Amino acid sequence: MRTLYLALKYLAVTLWSGFVIFPFLWMLTTSFKTANGVTGGATWLPWLQYQPSLGGWQSLFGGAGGVNIVKPYLNSLVVTLSGSAIALILGTLAAYGLSRFSFRAGPIRNGDITFFFISQRIMPPIVLAIPFFLMLRWLGLLDSLPGLILIYVALLMPIAVWVMVDFFNTIPRGLDEMAWMDGCPPVTTFLRVILPNVMPGLVVAGMFCLIFGWNDFFFAFTLTFTKTQLLPVSIVALNSSVTPWWALSAAAIVSVAPLAVLAFVVERFLSRGGLAGTVR
Amino acid sequence: MAEIRLQELAHAYAPGAPHALKPLDMTWRDGGTYALLGPSGCGKSTMFNIVSGLLHPSEGRVLFDGQDVTRLGTGQRNIAQVFQVPVIYRSMTVGQNLGFPLACRGVPAPRIRRRVEAIAERLGLAPLLKRPANALTADQKQLVSLGRGLVREDVAAILLDEPLTVIDPQQKFELRRILKEINAEFRVTMVLVTHDQTEAMTFAEEVIVMNHGEVVQAGRPRDLFERPATTHVGHFIGSPAMNFLPALAVAGRAVVPGTGLSLSLPDGLPADGLMLGFRPEHARFSGASGAMRGRVARLWFEGLDEIVALSHPAGEVRLRAPAGQGLAPGDTAAFTLRDTALRLYRNGRLVA
Amino acid sequence: MLVLRDLSLTEGGVPHLAGVSVEAEPGRMTTLLGRTGAGKTTLLRAVAGLVQPQSGQISLAGADWSRLPPWRRPVAMVTQQFINYPHLSVLDNVAFPLIRRGEPREAAREAAAAMLGRVGLAQMTGRRPAALSGGQQQRVAIARALVKRAPVLLLDEPFVNLDYKLREGLREELAELLQSQSGTVALYATTDPREALQMGDCTVLIAEGRVLQAGPPCAVFGAPATLAAARVVNDPPINLLAAEITQSGLVLDHLGPQSAGATGRALPPGRYTLGLRAEDIRSGGPLPARVALTEVSGSETVTHLVAGALPLVMLERAVTDHRLGSELGLMLDLGKALVFGADGALIPKGASHG
Numbered sequence: 001m002r003t004l005y006l007a008l009k010y011l012a013v014t015l016w017s018g019f020v021i022f023p024f025l026w027m028l029t030t031s032f033k034t035a036n037g038v039t040g041g042a043t044w045l046p047w048l049q050y051q052p053s054l055g056g057w058q059s060l061f062g063g064a065g066g067v068n069i070v071k072p073y074l075n076s077l078v079v080t081l082s083g084s085a086i087a088l089i090l091g092t093l094a095a096y097g098l099s100r101f102s103f104r105a106g107p108i109r110n111g112d113i114t115f116f117f118i119s120q121r122i123m124p125p126i127v128l129a130i131p132f133f134l135m136l137r138w139l140g141l142l143d144s145l146p147g148l149i150l151i152y153v154a155l156l157m158p159i160a161v162w163v164m165v166d167f168f169n170t171i172p173r174g175l176d177e178m179a180w181m182d183g184c185p186p187v188t189t190f191l192r193v194i195l196p197n198v199m200p201g202l203v204v205a206g207m208f209c210l211i212f213g214w215n216d217f218f219f220a221f222t223l224t225f226t227k228t229q230l231l232p233v234s235i236v237a238l239n240s241s242v243t244p245w246w247a248l249s250a251a252a253i254v255s256v257a258p259l260a261v262l263a264f265v266v267e268r269f270l271s272r273g274g275l276a277g278t279v280r
Numbered sequence: 281m282a283e284i285r286l287q288e289l290a291h292a293y294a295p296g297a298p299h300a301l302k303p304l305d306m307t308w309r310d311g312g313t314y315a316l317l318g319p320s321g322c323g324k325s326t327m328f329n330i331v332s333g334l335l336h337p338s339e340g341r342v343l344f345d346g347q348d349v350t351r352l353g354t355g356q357r358n359i360a361q362v363f364q365v366p367v368i369y370r371s372m373t374v375g376q377n378l379g380f381p382l383a384c385r386g387v388p389a390p391r392i393r394r395r396v397e398a399i400a401e402r403l404g405l406a407p408l409l410k411r412p413a414n415a416l417t418a419d420q421k422q423l424v425s426l427g428r429g430l431v432r433e434d435v436a437a438i439l440l441d442e443p444l445t446v447i448d449p450q451q452k453f454e455l456r457r458i459l460k461e462i463n464a465e466f467r468v469t470m471v472l473v474t475h476d477q478t479e480a481m482t483f484a485e486e487v488i489v490m491n492h493g494e495v496v497q498a499g500r501p502r503d504l505f506e507r508p509a510t511t512h513v514g515h516f517i518g519s520p521a522m523n524f525l526p527a528l529a530v531a532g533r534a535v536v537p538g539t540g541l542s543l544s545l546p547d548g549l550p551a552d553g554l555m556l557g558f559r560p561e562h563a564r565f566s567g568a569s570g571a572m573r574g575r576v577a578r579l580w581f582e583g584l585d586e587i588v589a590l591s592h593p594a595g596e597v598r599l600r601a602p603a604g605q606g607l608a609p610g611d612t613a614a615f616t617l618r619d620t621a622l623r624l625y626r627n628g629r630l631v632a
Numbered sequence: 633m634l635v636l637r638d639l640s641l642t643e644g645g646v647p648h649l650a651g652v653s654v655e656a657e658p659g660r661m662t663t664l665l666g667r668t669g670a671g672k673t674t675l676l677r678a679v680a681g682l683v684q685p686q687s688g689q690i691s692l693a694g695a696d697w698s699r700l701p702p703w704r705r706p707v708a709m710v711t712q713q714f715i716n717y718p719h720l721s722v723l724d725n726v727a728f729p730l731i732r733r734g735e736p737r738e739a740a741r742e743a744a745a746a747m748l749g750r751v752g753l754a755q756m757t758g759r760r761p762a763a764l765s766g767g768q769q770q771r772v773a774i775a776r777a778l779v780k781r782a783p784v785l786l787l788d789e790p791f792v793n794l795d796y797k798l799r800e801g802l803r804e805e806l807a808e809l810l811q812s813q814s815g816t817v818a819l820y821a822t823t824d825p826r827e828a829l830q831m832g833d834c835t836v837l838i839a840e841g842r843v844l845q846a847g848p849p850c851a852v853f854g855a856p857a858t859l860a861a862a863r864v865v866n867d868p869p870i871n872l873l874a875a876e877i878t879q880s881g882l883v884l885d886h887l888g889p890q891s892a893g894a895t896g897r898a899l900p901p902g903r904y905t906l907g908l909r910a911e912d913i914r915s916g917g918p919l920p921a922r923v924a925l926t927e928v929s930g931s932e933t934v935t936h937l938v939a940g941a942l943p944l945v946m947l948e949r950a951v952t953d954h955r956l957g958s959e960l961g962l963m964l965d966l967g968k969a970l971v972f973g974a975d976g977a978l979i980p981k982g983a984s985h986g
Binding site for chain 3: 174177178184185
């Protein structure tokens with residue numbers, strides 16, 4: 001009875017894993033195909049069913065009909081990392097304030113302010129397109145990295161605030177007070193006593209910021225043109241009248257890679273129980 | 281109203297793990313009041329959970345009125361429970377809370393109302409029936425928890441897990457009185473789990489002292505106080521704890537050297553590991569000479585009483601006496617004991 | 633000496649402190665006794681600087697503390713909830729205040745290890761607080777509070793969340809540990825009268841944000857200044873009997889006229905309240921009463937009775953089990969009663985006029 005149960009369990013896991021990995025497998029094989037290999041029916045095994053070629057990969061570096069994605073790739077990295085870092089820092093500080101101090105403006109209290117932050121993510125991005133465009137133009141930061149980083153901070157900070165407020169609320173105020181009485185002024189208390197206890201929150205918030213930042217297409221598209229290009233936009237530029245599946249597949253793999261690495265790193269932290277309590 | 285019998289009951293949380301509850305056999309009579317007393321981790325919560333059905337024991341059986349309920353869940357055992365933290369349904373009124381168990385069983389509404397009113401009247405909750413349960417004070421919420429257990433006419437027993445912890449000291453007496461009155465009137469078996477010896481001794485007709493998963497002694501509060509079966513019970517019950525002094529065997533008597541404290545040795549008892557014990561309350565100061573004489577090391581004033589720590593080469597003893605003995609640290613003082621106050625222990629167990 | 637003068641604090645319209653003045657000497661344990669909500673915690677937090685009183689002054693050895701934020705006040709506090717730094721080991725927890733103060737890491741850790749040895753946790757220095765039992769966590773908190781030898785030590789019902797027997801043991805340990813720190817002012821808040829009287833060199837009675845009385849335990853217990861003070865300091869509760877002294881003698885409100893000279897004192901006619909302690913009521917007398925509850929605690933029995941409509945509490949130094957609802961005859965030893973005037977103030981023995 002137990003072996004049957006185990007066998008079923010493993011079978012279910014295997015099936016589900018297959019289901020999940022399939023798209024990546026497809027992308028991987030497609031990226032090594034030529035036009036013939038793609039259109040001529042489903043083929044899987046290289047050298048046996050089709051001839052692998054590096055055409056798809058070459059077009060990523062400015063080869064035939066392609067676009068050099070190295071610069072956009074680096075731009076994306078810079079914008080995402082800096083945007084996330086700044087959003088995380090500012091968001092964490094804001095969350096600490098919302099958790100520890102009582103703000104009041106008429107009927108508006110802490111909970112309302114937190115909701116105000118979160119509500120920024122409820123809006124469809126298109127609502128913000130024109131205002132952001134006008135604001136960046138006014139600042140002269142259109143089509144530039146700093147401008148984009150600024151926008152990303154505005155978009156990602158609500159996530160940081162949202163995640164961190166909950167985490168700070170689970171730390172009892174008595175801990176702050178104990179640190180004060182042990183001689184720590186408020187800033188030292190925050191850095192040395194409170195932050196180490198919300199590490200899981202920082203990881204989760206950071207993870208969300210990186211993912212949302214990296215995946216953003218819309219704002220990268222509307223707010224940049226020629227001088228600065230981000231990865232999602234440049235991948236779209238790979239398109240032509242004949243859809244180059246092989247190039248797109250290669251591009252997709254390259255885009256997903258950093259997030260996959262992030263997932264592996266965080267998963268180890270997750271499985272150690274470091275994120276206990278983040279599931280809500 | 282049921283007689284609860286625990287038959288060869290034991291529990292280990294995993295096969296091969298040490299017993300969280302060592303094998304025991306016990307019967308709780310229908311309508312009696314019992315207390316499980318012991319420090320944290322002694323196994324009282326494990327026993328509580330087994331009787332209530334939240335835990336299935338790895339060995340042994342639980343019988344209600346002769347019926348084996350070991351494998352039954354809590355719902356089927358008709359057990360009412362009151363926990364440390366009042367458990368109430370916050371979205372309902374007090375009346376709805378009280379009637380909930382009956383409503384769940386499909387009892388017709390008029391009968392529910394009558395029963396709820398009767399119980400509420402009994403517990404003094406009648407004026408609060410329409411209030412939202414959330415708006416009550418802690419002791420009122422505990423009464424609602426209790427009432428919810430009493431509405432079911434067939435409730436087998438009420439189990440209380442440290443129910444007075446959140447109650448203000450001023451209200452504890454009220455709740456204790458109500459618990460005793462309920463027990464007398466409804467004749468429902470009540471089992472209290474606590475680490476507070478005063479609570480246990482005042483509530484129960486029989487107190488079961490536990491330590492390290494084992495029942496150390498079970499008996500009437502008075503017996504536990506006067507004749508503790510082990511030095512642990514003597515230590516745990518009573519404030520201050522019982523005094524124990526090492527004794528030597530001299531001419532057929534156990535004697536504490538340097539004092540007049542002695543008790544005759546039963547025949548054939550090996551003479552090692554002997555201790556003589558007595559309760560601080562049984563000593564009476566007797567001026568310059570008495571059964572034991574020592575130097576006053578410390579004094580504690582407790583209002584009506586004083587506690588005096590007397591040091592002596594054989595050990596330090598604590599005595600409780602009415603305030604105003606006129607002693608000060610450094611004085612020499614002596615005391616005598618009541619006739620039957622001394623107890624003889626060997627290797628921690630009561631011998632005489 | 634720590635001097636609190638006229639502290640007042642009102643929050644949301646509720647006065648938590650209303651003109652509290654306390655003087656606490658170094659090397660002595662000053663206990664603050666009062667019911668929950670009396671203002672003890674608020675008072676300790678005001679001394680620590682965690683709340684700001686609206687008026688009043690706090691000073692230590694003459695130096696005014698009112699402007700100092702908590703991190704500049706030399707205080708240490710142990711609270712009811714065991715608060716330790718979860719991310720640090722037990723040793724680092726105790727060393728934390730010393731390192732913050734600027735001491736070198738090694739010396740701080742040595743001092744911490746020594747203190748942990750004194751509270752019996754030498755084995756646990758490498759663990760995290762979450763892995764310790766409640767009693768052990770509180771010992772870590774105490775070790776951390778003591779290691780920095782702060783001039784003021786605040787203890788807010790530190791043992792109330794622990795097992796009964798553990799409480800007794802830790803009280804003694806604490807007293808011993810404090811003996812070696814003779815310059816420290818220690819303030820200990822509690823709701824348990826026996827604990828307050830036992831632990832304190834000086835007991836301060838607090839109710840509704842006011843100080844009712846302060847002094848050595850036997851003085852405060854033996855002569856509570858007012859009815860409110862008598863209520864706070866007595867456990868079991870004191871019996872308060874409303875009475876009137878007329879030309880013909882003493883008449884107790886619910887119990888009728890008493891024998892002449894019952895109180896043993898000469899008092900002018902008027903309204904009084906007699907405070908009779910539970911041990912001054914005995915069974916085997918003429919007053920009929922019904923038993924409401926009997927509480928046996930080993931060597932004593934506390935019985936709650938109702939005489940007519942008047943609730944009474946009786947303490948007997950013996951184990952007697954009076955059945956619920958049974959009738960007893962009581963004898964009230966009025967000669968031992970405390971006499972309070974119509975204004976609620978104590979009339980000391982030996983005073984000839986009210």
